[in-house]
Amino acid sequence: MKIAVYAIAKNESKFAARWAKSMAEADEIYVLDTGSEDDTVNILRDHGVFVTERTVTPWRFDTARNLSLDLVPQDADICVCTDLDEVFVPGWRSKLEAAWQPDATRASYRYTWNFEADGSEGRVFWLDKIHIRQGYRWTHPVHEVLAWQGPGEEKRVTAEGMQLNHRADPEKSRAQYLPLLELSVRENPEDDRNMHYLGREYLFRGRWDDCIATLKRHLAMPSARWQDERCASMRYIARACAAKGDLAAAESWLFRACGEAPHLREPFMELAWLLYEQKDWEGVAYWTGRALKIKERARTYITENTAWGSQPWDLRSLSLYYTGQYEKAKAAAEEALKISPDNERLKENLQKIRALCP
Numbered sequence: 378m379k380i381a382v383y384a385i386a387k388n389e390s391k392f393a394a395r396w397a398k399s400m401a402e403a404d405e406i407y408v409l410d411t412g413s414e415d416d417t418v419n420i421l422r423d424h425g426v427f428v429t430e431r432t433v434t435p436w437r438f439d440t441a442r443n444l445s446l447d448l449v450p451q452d453a454d455i456c457v458c459t460d461l462d463e464v465f466v467p468g469w470r471s472k473l474e475a476a477w478q479p480d481a482t483r484a485s486y487r488y489t490w491n492f493e494a495d496g497s498e499g500r501v502f503w504l505d506k507i508h509i510r511q512g513y514r515w516t517h518p519v520h521e522v523l524a525w526q527g528p529g530e531e532k533r534v535t536a537e538g539m540q541l542n543h544r545a546d547p548e549k550s551r552a553q554y555l556p557l558l559e560l561s562v563r564e565n566p567e568d569d570r571n572m573h574y575l576g577r578e579y580l581f582r583g584r585w586d587d588c589i590a591t592l593k594r595h596l597a598m599p600s601a602r603w604q605d606e607r608c609a610s611m612r613y614i615a616r617a618c619a620a621k622g623d624l625a626a627a628e629s630w631l632f633r634a635c636g637e638a639p640h641l642r643e644p645f646m647e648l649a650w651l652l653y654e655q656k657d658w659e660g661v662a663y664w665t666g667r668a669l670k671i672k673e674r675a676r677t678y679i680t681e682n683t684a685w686g687s688q689p690w691d692l693r694s695l696s697l698y699y700t701g702q703y704e705k706a707k708a709a710a711e712e713a714l715k716i717s718p719d720n721e722r723l724k725e726n727l728q729k730i731r732a733l734c735p
């Protein structure tokens with residue numbers, strides 16, 4: 378089985394060697410460099426990577442991805458697309474080969490998008506940028522996705538145990554995202570996914586009214602049927618409403634989000650946090666309890682690391698403490714500390730709560 382890695386790069390000298398070593402389990406590695414002004418190209422070539430230099434004007438991620446895919450020979454059995462700020466945990470190839478089936482077209486694998494300051498995992502979901510050589514092309518100017526254009530239907534497999542870690546550069550600008558997302562929506566105004574991403578980007582930029590209007594458009598689209606993403610749009614509208622000072626509207630949208638996707642922990646925790654900020658301790662106790670009943674974390678990108686860390690137990694312990702339920706508060710505080718054992722505030726909270734227990 379011939380496995381080829383392909384990627385795009387520009388000014389990635391700080392990551393190039395680390396990335397190339399991580400990808401070395403592949404048979405061949407191909408990179409399209411789109412205009413580096415540092416040592417990216419030389420470092421990659423020194424590590425055996427096949428590098429082609431070419432500018433992409435006007436810039437679009439899908440165009441660049443397709444040009445990089447075109448570098449991969451037609452006889453490759455499996456293509457693995459990554460970015461240079463990502464690294465595989467060693468042994469990834471054997472996990473992929475074990476999962477692959479003769480009729481497979483695409484594979485999913487575990488992906489850690491960010492890490493907390495203490496080194497623990499932040500947002501985790503499952504990615505699917507591994508595919509056969511024929512039948513796929515990248516689409517959309519930004520937040521690009523693989524589109525199946527081959528005969529018949531896709532056949533997906535899951536590579537359990539395969540792990541890709543995103544070790545991003547915090548200084549890298551995302552300024553190009555907004556204009557490219559606006560372009561993407563103009564090109565495909567009926568694409569619900571792009572509408573959702575655009576609304577989320579307005580949220581990131583603090584453009585509250587644009588965020589609310591765009592995400593309401595997303596929710597009104599007939600094709601916007603995926604509950605998880607609809608729930609996220611409702612949560613983001615709630616955040617924008619809260620930022621505007623309309624807490625009643627924020628709470629209303631979070632109730633809708635909980636009803637839209639009751640299998641997700643995130644909307645319940647976001648509602649608990651809103652009530653925590655208002656010191657509604659009974660509400661916090663109820664909604665953290667509801668959130669903690671959900672034991673399985675979704676494998677999609679719509680997941681919030683705070684909902685799966687110590688925060689649910691932390692907020693629950695505080696709400697139980699302020700409602701006089703000290704034994705239950707102690708148990709919740711102990712659970713929070715198990716997850717974040719080095720958190721000094723959690724240690725102090727637990728000590729105070731224990732002092733009140735008989």
